[in-house]
Amino acid sequence: MTRGIGKIAFGGIVAFIGLYFVTALAWTWYSSEKRPDPDKPGQRIAEGPVPAPPHPVVIRQPDGKVMVDSGRRDARGEPVMVACATCHDTRPPEPSLHSSSELDEFHQGLTYAHGELSCLSCHNANDYDTLKLANGQAVDFSASMSLCAQCHGPQFRDYRNGSHGGMQGHWDLTRGGRTRNTCIDCHDPHHPAFPQVMPVFPPMPERGETLPHAHHE
Amino acid sequence: MNDTSQGCGSNCSCKGGGGARDDSLFSRRNLLKGGAMTLGAAAFAKALSPLAHWTREETSVEEFLQKHYRELTKIDLELVLKRLEKDAKENYGTDVTITDHRPQKGVKFGYALNLSICIGCRRCAEACHHENNHDRATSNSYIRVLEMTKGSMDMEKGNVHYDHPVPHPDRFYMPVQCQQCDNPPCVDVCPVEATWKEEDGIVVVDYNWCIGCRYCEAACPYHARRFNWKKPVIPKDEINPNQSYLSNRIRPQGVMEKCTFCLHRTRDGRMPACLEACPTGARVFGNLLDPHSEIRKVIDTKRVFVLKEELGTRPSFFYFFDE
Amino acid sequence: MTPPDAETADASRHDARFHATSYLRFLRLAFRLATEGSWLFYAWMFVLTCIALVGTHAWAVQVRDGMAVTAMTDHVSWGLYIANFTFIVGLAAGGVMMVIPAYIYHDRDMHDTVIIGELLAIASIVMCLLFVVVDLGRPDRFWHIMPFVGKFNWPISMLTWDVIVLNGYLLLNLHICGYLLYKRFLGETPDKRWYVPFVFLSIAWAISIHTVTAFLYCGLGGRPFWNTALLAPRFLTSAFVAGPAFIVVVLQIIRRMTKMKIGEGSIRTLVGIMRITILINLVMLVSEIFTSFYTGGSHGVSAKYLFFGHHGHGALVPWMWTSVTFSIIAAILLMRPKVHEHLWTLDIACVLGFAGIWIEKGMGLIIPGFIPSTLHEWVEYLPSATEWKITAGIWAGGLLIYTLLLKVAIPVFSGEANKLSN
Numbered sequence: 001m002t003r004g005i006g007k008i009a010f011g012g013i014v015a016f017i018g019l020y021f022v023t024a025l026a027w028t029w030y031s032s033e034k035r036p037d038p039d040k041p042g043q044r045i046a047e048g049p050v051p052a053p054p055h056p057v058v059i060r061q062p063d064g065k066v067m068v069d070s071g072r073r074d075a076r077g078e079p080v081m082v083a084c085a086t087c088h089d090t091r092p093p094e095p096s097l098h099s100s101s102e103l104d105e106f107h108q109g110l111t112y113a114h115g116e117l118s119c120l121s122c123h124n125a126n127d128y129d130t131l132k133l134a135n136g137q138a139v140d141f142s143a144s145m146s147l148c149a150q151c152h153g154p155q156f157r158d159y160r161n162g163s164h165g166g167m168q169g170h171w172d173l174t175r176g177g178r179t180r181n182t183c184i185d186c187h188d189p190h191h192p193a194f195p196q197v198m199p200v201f202p203p204m205p206e207r208g209e210t211l212p213h214a215h216h217e
Numbered sequence: 218m219n220d221t222s223q224g225c226g227s228n229c230s231c232k233g234g235g236g237a238r239d240d241s242l243f244s245r246r247n248l249l250k251g252g253a254m255t256l257g258a259a260a261f262a263k264a265l266s267p268l269a270h271w272t273r274e275e276t277s278v279e280e281f282l283q284k285h286y287r288e289l290t291k292i293d294l295e296l297v298l299k300r301l302e303k304d305a306k307e308n309y310g311t312d313v314t315i316t317d318h319r320p321q322k323g324v325k326f327g328y329a330l331n332l333s334i335c336i337g338c339r340r341c342a343e344a345c346h347h348e349n350n351h352d353r354a355t356s357n358s359y360i361r362v363l364e365m366t367k368g369s370m371d372m373e374k375g376n377v378h379y380d381h382p383v384p385h386p387d388r389f390y391m392p393v394q395c396q397q398c399d400n401p402p403c404v405d406v407c408p409v410e411a412t413w414k415e416e417d418g419i420v421v422v423d424y425n426w427c428i429g430c431r432y433c434e435a436a437c438p439y440h441a442r443r444f445n446w447k448k449p450v451i452p453k454d455e456i457n458p459n460q461s462y463l464s465n466r467i468r469p470q471g472v473m474e475k476c477t478f479c480l481h482r483t484r485d486g487r488m489p490a491c492l493e494a495c496p497t498g499a500r501v502f503g504n505l506l507d508p509h510s511e512i513r514k515v516i517d518t519k520r521v522f523v524l525k526e527e528l529g530t531r532p533s534f535f536y537f538f539d540e
Numbered sequence: 541m542t543p544p545d546a547e548t549a550d551a552s553r554h555d556a557r558f559h560a561t562s563y564l565r566f567l568r569l570a571f572r573l574a575t576e577g578s579w580l581f582y583a584w585m586f587v588l589t590c591i592a593l594v595g596t597h598a599w600a601v602q603v604r605d606g607m608a609v610t611a612m613t614d615h616v617s618w619g620l621y622i623a624n625f626t627f628i629v630g631l632a633a634g635g636v637m638m639v640i641p642a643y644i645y646h647d648r649d650m651h652d653t654v655i656i657g658e659l660l661a662i663a664s665i666v667m668c669l670l671f672v673v674v675d676l677g678r679p680d681r682f683w684h685i686m687p688f689v690g691k692f693n694w695p696i697s698m699l700t701w702d703v704i705v706l707n708g709y710l711l712l713n714l715h716i717c718g719y720l721l722y723k724r725f726l727g728e729t730p731d732k733r734w735y736v737p738f739v740f741l742s743i744a745w746a747i748s749i750h751t752v753t754a755f756l757y758c759g760l761g762g763r764p765f766w767n768t769a770l771l772a773p774r775f776l777t778s779a780f781v782a783g784p785a786f787i788v789v790v791l792q793i794i795r796r797m798t799k800m801k802i803g804e805g806s807i808r809t810l811v812g813i814m815r816i817t818i819l820i821n822l823v824m825l826v827s828e829i830f831t832s833f834y835t836g837g838s839h840g841v842s843a844k845y846l847f848f849g850h851h852g853h854g855a856l857v858p859w860m861w862t863s864v865t866f867s868i869i870a871a872i873l874l875m876r877p878k879v880h881e882h883l884w885t886l887d888i889a890c891v892l893g894f895a896g897i898w899i900e901k902g903m904g905l906i907i908p909g910f911i912p913s914t915l916h917e918w919v920e921y922l923p924s925a926t927e928w929k930i931t932a933g934i935w936a937g938g939l940l941i942y943t944l945l946l947k948v949a950i951p952v953f954s955g956e957a958n959k960l961s962n
Contacts, residue, residue, distance in 0.1 A: 017711055021704065024687030025694055154539070161518065162511025163331060166498035168488065171510075172324075175486030186497065194336060194497060196382040201343035203377050204356040206613040208920040210853070250575050257589060264597035271604040276680055285684075285691050361915060372916040373838055393915060402762065408699035409684040410691040426691070428684055429607075429677020432699055434617040438762025440915045443614050444677065447606030470606045471677025528761040 055177035084128035093125035320417035333539035337390030344494030352449035359476035395441035395476035396532030403433035595933010615919035623902030625671035632664035634783010636746035649803025667938035765842035785890035866896030
């Protein structure tokens with residue numbers, strides 16, 4: 001029997017649309033299964049750099065000799081700095097001293113809050129240009145980390161594991177070096193608790209956001 | 218409504234003897250209809266006129282026809298990068314270098330954050346803002362720092378708008394950014410594969426393929442994704458000129474963007490900008506596949522946790538506390 | 541009109557050339573039917589065109605200046621557009637409540653009027669697609685979502701499923717309506733093989749469009765408010781309130797404005813459906829509320845915000861209580877045994893039910909999914925002027941399309957059009 005060609009054509013269009021969808025789905029399924037093509041950037045993985053000798057990790061050092069502000073100013077208005085030995089060579093040590101307030105001169109403004117330690121726990125009474133480990137061994141100011149590590153073992157361990165203390169540079173030492181902070185970059189040895197700071201860069205309140213201070217306080 | 222007798226369907230006008238006249242193409246009625254339609258079409262054209270300006274200024278044929286990043290050949294890609302550098306020069310008046318940084322074999326990035334050390338100074342968020350060429354007016358950043366109440370890990374008790382010296386003795390601080398999930402919901406939902414996870418674990422966005430439907434933003438459980446609600450504005454001398462296609466190049470209007478662990482730096486072996494900005498060293502970054510890396514040492518020696526682990530997203534971003 | 545027995549004889553003799561000429565005649569007639577009418581018709585079209593113009597312009601500005609002109613933020617990243625999209629998918633699916641009685645249970649009255657529901661599906665899907673387009677940040681990249689030419693993330697992305705089911709539903713209904721109308725125009729009896737299978741497919745498809753749309757949201761683990769298995773059933777039930785409510789009103793308007801015969805049975809059946817669905821919808825709402833509030837914790841915090849506000853944030857509270865009130869009043873009115881004899885009461889019930897569900901599924905479902913944000917930040921959302929303009933524009937455009945479709949379909953079905961064309 002003859003059905004109109006028009007109907008067949010019409011059915012054809014419907015079938016075509018259906019087929020289009022089915023093929024499209026099949027195609028997307030197929031293309032998602034495709035293996036990577038090395039010529040295309042998305043599939044290309046950069047070859048790792050040729051193993052190179054690792055670059056150094058530099059730990060920042062306290063620079064120069066330790067000096068103390070005398071409180072006086074020179075002709076140009078610069079503070080007059082005095083070496084430790086200038087005074088301490090001639091004065092006897094005071095082992096029981098815990099606070100600068102007990103002093104008559106020098107170290108006047110020094111805030112001191114470091115556990116139960118006294119000055120001579122770390123400063124070397126025999127040579128004020130060096131520091132002193134618990135066993136009495138003198139160490140240079142630049143090696144203060146070993147002094148801190150005597151008490152702060154877990155922090156020192158974490159530092160060595162890379163999870164304490166800030167750093168700059170490369171995570172991949174085959175590609176570049178790294179600079180690490182030393183203890184006193186962040187902690188003042190006389191009051192080592194990290195100081196409070198004002199936070200920077202507040203997030204902008206969004207449209208539709210009210211800031212109820214009561215919410216948190 | 219009482220004019221039903223008059224007839225409101227099409228039937229009335231045709232019954233009124235207009236039938237013969239209507240058949241003529243140039244009947245008065247047809248001319249009127251044609252006029253009205255022309256007028257209507259003109260009105261719509263006029264209404265759409267802002268589009269003409271936008272098409273002229275902000276799009277191009279090359280941009281419109283550009284293929285998906287993963288389907289570009291090396292030559293295609295070079296042309297695209299050249300075009301983007303030229304566009305940046307035209308739009309922002311500065312010379313930038315846009316590179317295509319590729320993942321490195323044997324590297325999968327991981328990030329860890331020590332919540333005992335973080336003081337909530339938000340320097341990481343600020344560094345991100347500058348490094349990644351974010352819009353200045355909105356102070357956008359991929360990092361949000363939550364001030365949390367001690368005794369609870371409930372973000373419900375968190376606050377991002379703290380404005381007092383930090384660290385507050387009763388609080389701790391939790392910066393949150395893209396967790397580079399191994400099972401990223403944002404990638405699954407994208408209808409056009411404009412976002413995907415690369416071999417080194419970074420979830421990236423092809424800013425030139427994204428259609429801006431924001432489904433990924435709804436799917437992300439970590440508020441890690443941002444939308445370019447308008448064209449970013451950055452003074453030309455503040456633009457970071459070292460840019461990457463998938464990372465910190467200035468994004469176009471109307472597309473999604475997200476943290477890429479600064480892949481333009483980290484794929485060169487460098488630290489992410491947020492880590493370098495951290496004054497306390499709370500952040501640890503490295504290669505999860507290298508057993509001697511700092512990140513692996515953290516995972517091995519600390520008790521780390523991930524955010525919203527119950528969602529099964531498997532983040533590559535870990536948090537931990539000191540003992 | 542030729543007698544029925546002659547029709548089939550004619551039909552078998554039709555060849556391609558016959559269809560080529562007669563289909564052109566059909567289109568010409570459709571054009572004429574769609575562009576002629578009373579002053580009321582022209583006024584209605586003029587008003588709709590003006591609103592659509594305002595919306596079009598607002599959209600063009602939004603594309604040019606960026607979506608910063610909307611009230612959406614990175615916290616509430618979907619707003620009025622997706623809310624309306626969700627609701628209108630329901631409206632499209634709701635038309636199926638006419639198709640089922642008409643084709644499965646051979647309800648005679650419904651059979652005569654079912655085309656009104658099918659045309660509603662066409663107009664609604666067009667609106668849905670428009671709402672998706674205006675929500676895109678980069679509408680110029682629409683081709684990226686087309687299979688073959690773009691990159692179609694099927695089957696992982698639920699949005700690609702939605703593209704398939706919505707376009708598929710549009711094509712199905714275009715085919716069914718187009719075929720039936722053309723056959724009526726030819727004065728022939730439609731061949732069941734050419735439309736009945738499609739009608740049955742469209743019934744299943746109608747369920748799928750709304751299920752897939754619910755899956756868009758309820759599949760997101762990071763949004764506890766949406767992450768409930770009850771979402772798809774709730775969507776379907778509320779769709780079967782809003783759809784029939786809209787159609788009941790449309791049927792009455794058609795009865796007044798045209799000569800089409802609207803049997804009492806159609807309205808009676810639709811009211812019967814609404815009586816059940818509106819109650820089931822309320823039951824589901826209550827069970828959602830119970831789960832949220834009795835459990836408490838962060839999972840219930842969005843619901844608490846939605847109904848009672850939270851820490852001084854309460855932008856959605858008036859919306860939601862309006863919705864609940866409307867739905868309850870509509871339910872009570874519909875429960876009256878003789879509601880279809882008091883048409884004004886019925887109309888009020890329909891309008892309230894429709895509006896109640898529009899709020900519940902839109903502002904009451906999409907927005908609180910984002911509040912609080914995934915990091916528990918409290919950013920609220922109320923649509924901007926641009927969003928209202930674009931939304932109104934799309935509704936106007938949809939109504940315009942629906943009016944034109946009815947304008948063609950009604951005379952063709954009543955046979956009046958044939959007098960014209962001959």
